Amino acid sequence: MSADKQLIMLSALQHYAYCPRQFALIHIEQVWAENFFTAHGNLLHERVDSYEAERRGSVRYERSVAVISHQLHLTGKLDLLEIEGKPPTRYFPVEYKRGKPKLEDWDKIQLCAQALCLEEMCEVTIDEGALWYWQVRKREPVLFNDALRNTTLAAIGGAHGLLASGKTPMPTDKKIRCRACSLMDLCEPNTFRRDHSSAYITALFTDHIQQE
Numbered sequence: 001m002s003a004d005k006q007l008i009m010l011s012a013l014q015h016y017a018y019c020p021r022q023f024a025l026i027h028i029e030q031v032w033a034e035n036f037f038t039a040h041g042n043l044l045h046e047r048v049d050s051y052e053a054e055r056r057g058s059v060r061y062e063r064s065v066a067v068i069s070h071q072l073h074l075t076g077k078l079d080l081l082e083i084e085g086k087p088p089t090r091y092f093p094v095e096y097k098r099g100k101p102k103l104e105d106w107d108k109i110q111l112c113a114q115a116l117c118l119e120e121m122c123e124v125t126i127d128e129g130a131l132w133y134w135q136v137r138k139r140e141p142v143l144f145n146d147a148l149r150n151t152t153l154a155a156i157g158g159a160h161g162l163l164a165s166g167k168t169p170m171p172t173d174k175k176i177r178c179r180a181c182s183l184m185d186l187c188e189p190n191t192f193r194r195d196h197s198s199a200y201i202t203a204l205f206t207d208h209i210q211q212e
């Protein structure tokens with residue numbers, strides 16, 4: 001990747017994976033709105049951040065660890081990093097989420113991107129991490145296999161591409177995602193979808209008339 005690329009926040013990858021328009025509204029147009037989900041998520045992260053580093057047995061627990069990847073142009077913070085043993089040291093990133101495990105890879109992409117940053121910084125390979133879900137009090141292991149790594153790299157590439165274009169894409173066609181989206185009112189997905197389909201039909205008929 002080129003050296004003049006903008007750094008993307010790790011948390012922004014989750015926005016991109018959820019809906020590229022959400023990513024663009026927040027990171028290109030710089031709009032933000034808080035709803036119950038984001039407010040609660042922020043509170044949870046504040047609590048996680050307030051805990052200090054500690055050691056239990058052979059494992060050291062570091063909180064709010066800053067990471068960066070110069071190759072992928074990513075930066076951000078890890079909620080928790082478990083570090084175990086002398087070299088070869090085992091690094092195990094953990095990300096806290098307010099909800100419950102998702103069917104889609106949104107949260108896993110953010111966690112895998114954290115692992116990619118750590119791998120570059122510490123020159124190690126990280127095989128596994130975990131997502132901890134507040135709502136169900138459950139820790140879900142995540143394997144950083146080839147499929148997840150490729151999905152994550154595709155999201156990183158897509159997010160950089162969108163940022164470079166400076167354009168906000170149309171709303172996602174997965175309308176169910178809009179219901180939990182904090183940007184629903186600012187985004188106006190239904191208005192944009194309607195306008196887009198009427199513009200499409202107008203263009204279709206205009207082309208048709210011109211061809212006749």
Ligand code: SF4
Nearest residue numbers: 019171172178181187
């Ligand atoms: S309201 Fe829907 S289309 Fe708009 S940003 Fe949110 S998820 Fe994307």
